Amino acid sequence: MSAHTFSDANVMLGRSMRHVFRSLDTILTVTITPIAMMLLFTYVLGGAIDAGTDNYVNYLMPGILLISIASGIAYTAYRLYSDLQSGIFERFHSMPIARSSVLWGHVLTSLVSNMISVAVIVVVSLVMGFRTSAGVGAWLAVTGILVLFTLALSWLAVIAGLAATSPDGASAFSYPLIFLPFISSAFVPTDTMPAPVEWFAENQPVTSIVNSIRALFAEQPVGNDIWIALAWLVGILIVAYIFAMVTYHKKIA
Amino acid sequence: MNTPVPPAIRIKGIEKSYKDLHVLKGVDLDVARGSIYALLGSNGAGKTTLVRILATLLKADGGTATVNGFDVAADPARVRESISLTGQFAAVDEILTGHENLVMIARLRQVKEPKRIADGLLERFGLADAGRRRVATYSGGMRRRLDIAMSLIGEPPVIFLDEPTTGLDPEARIEVWNVVQDLADGGTTVLLTTQYLDEAEKLADRIAILHQGTIIVDGTLAELRTLLPSATVEYVERQPTLEEVFLAIVGDKSPANGKEETR
Numbered sequence: 001m002s003a004h005t006f007s008d009a010n011v012m013l014g015r016s017m018r019h020v021f022r023s024l025d026t027i028l029t030v031t032i033t034p035i036a037m038m039l040l041f042t043y044v045l046g047g048a049i050d051a052g053t054d055n056y057v058n059y060l061m062p063g064i065l066l067i068s069i070a071s072g073i074a075y076t077a078y079r080l081y082s083d084l085q086s087g088i089f090e091r092f093h094s095m096p097i098a099r100s101s102v103l104w105g106h107v108l109t110s111l112v113s114n115m116i117s118v119a120v121i122v123v124v125s126l127v128m129g130f131r132t133s134a135g136v137g138a139w140l141a142v143t144g145i146l147v148l149f150t151l152a153l154s155w156l157a158v159i160a161g162l163a164a165t166s167p168d169g170a171s172a173f174s175y176p177l178i179f180l181p182f183i184s185s186a187f188v189p190t191d192t193m194p195a196p197v198e199w200f201a202e203n204q205p206v207t208s209i210v211n212s213i214r215a216l217f218a219e220q221p222v223g224n225d226i227w228i229a230l231a232w233l234v235g236i237l238i239v240a241y242i243f244a245m246v247t248y249h250k251k252i253a
Numbered sequence: 254m255n256t257p258v259p260p261a262i263r264i265k266g267i268e269k270s271y272k273d274l275h276v277l278k279g280v281d282l283d284v285a286r287g288s289i290y291a292l293l294g295s296n297g298a299g300k301t302t303l304v305r306i307l308a309t310l311l312k313a314d315g316g317t318a319t320v321n322g323f324d325v326a327a328d329p330a331r332v333r334e335s336i337s338l339t340g341q342f343a344a345v346d347e348i349l350t351g352h353e354n355l356v357m358i359a360r361l362r363q364v365k366e367p368k369r370i371a372d373g374l375l376e377r378f379g380l381a382d383a384g385r386r387r388v389a390t391y392s393g394g395m396r397r398r399l400d401i402a403m404s405l406i407g408e409p410p411v412i413f414l415d416e417p418t419t420g421l422d423p424e425a426r427i428e429v430w431n432v433v434q435d436l437a438d439g440g441t442t443v444l445l446t447t448q449y450l451d452e453a454e455k456l457a458d459r460i461a462i463l464h465q466g467t468i469i470v471d472g473t474l475a476e477l478r479t480l481l482p483s484a485t486v487e488y489v490e491r492q493p494t495l496e497e498v499f500l501a502i503v504g505d506k507s508p509a510n511g512k513e514e515t516r
Contacts, residue, residue, distance in 0.1 A: 086344060088346055095358075096330065096362065097333075
């Protein structure tokens with residue numbers, strides 16, 4: 001390992017953040033689309049949804065944040081795939097740099113750009129009536145969950161970017177991830193669903209993550225949800241990282 | 254020939270297969286410091302494979318290779334400090350500007366004053382006016398010049414140019430040739446692969462021909478010529494080549510005058 005890993009990863013981060021800010025498509029997809037979805041659910045569908053709450057924006061917000069991150073990481077996979085195709089990946093690998101910084105640059109870019117989208121969406125939701133009395137501790141806990149979620153999904157995106165054989169293939173893996181919040185407690189309470197769907201919704205990671213964030217914002221006890229959520233997130237992160245490294249070493253062998 | 258200086262590149266018995274395809278079957282080659290060495294071969298002869306092995310991007314199945322005295326298998330980090338690779342398909346970042354590309358490479362190579370280095374190289378390669386534009390707007394020749402400029406940052410003693418003029422128009426080719434000649438004049442060792450015989454003839458101090466997995470001949474141009482029956486003298490009216498006509502009509506061919514070209 002080179003002593004320059006950190007500064008190299010920083011250069012890589014600066015490079016692909018420029019890619020993000022120069023791509024209108026990326027900004028539209030990861031920020032405007034979730035906001036549009038929030039508007040749709042709040043002002044069109046929200047009136048007909050009985051979530052047992054008088055503030056549906058509060059109910060909806062955690063799920064919207066997860067959808068935004070899930071669509072953001074599709075671009076992480078796409079950017080990595082493009083680097084492999086263009087030959088710049090090989091240029092970096094023939095240079096005296098820490099090779100791991102090439103992947104970390106993409107993962108850090110994913111983290112920074114998704115946290116920017118999350119911040120924008122939180123500001124818009126405040127305008128739309130999102131209210132919380134959560135203290136610093138709860139906000140930090142929510143941030144921590146979102147960071148873990150982004151890192152876990154970013155390493156999944158690295159696997160997809162390295163293994164893809166077409167640009168569509170690189171981003172297609174994110175579609176099921178974007179869809180998962182719909183079959184969870186993100187938009188409606190799970191006990192309104194038919195039994196098999198309810199069972200799936202209760203036992204997939206998004207429900208426990210959404211419930212934890214919602215409880216933290218509402219200053220309610222997080223109960224078991226937070227531990228189930230953390231187990232999912234750390235588990236996915238570790239497995240995705242290991243498989244990403246295996247795929248990477250196969251690729252550069 | 255009895256130079257005490259070890260060669261910049263020493264290749265001994267390098268072999269490489271892709272599944273059933275035996276691409277390199279024991280390649281031997283020495284490249285002297287400060288020389289331009291042209292590796293000739295048809296498409297698929299294994300030129301790029303050999304360069305990728307020397308650039309530590311690919312592991313050989315057998316044999317050894319040292320670059321700047323460092324073994325590519327045992328000491329790849331030191332090899333990477335000694336080299337730059339300019340690929341067949343110009344590996345530049347299209348979304349960044351020319352200036353940003355150069356600054357990025359300078360930062361990665363831990364060079365002092367990356368911005369000043371970038372400005373200097375843009376000037377030297379006739380890209381000063383285009384430096385703040387995104388590379389996506391550059392012509393093929395401008396990209397290749399930027400690509401080579403990026404390879405010079407940090408002044409590596411050995412540069413690999415993999416088919417540096419493939420796909421370029423005649424003017425841009427001559428610009429690249431001038432750059433390569435300047436490099437060698439400054440003491441850099443250049444190993445270039447090409448399928449253009451005139452390119453090897455024009456630039457190279459020594460030429461090797463890679464054919465069916467081995468080097469079948471290597472030597473200076475004069476030495477290679479002796480392999481053929483001695484020249485006979487004929488009187489032929491010499492017509493200008495199409496290239497000479499093209500260049501005469503199109504005009505000046507120095508790199509500085511190519512900077513306004515766009516795709």
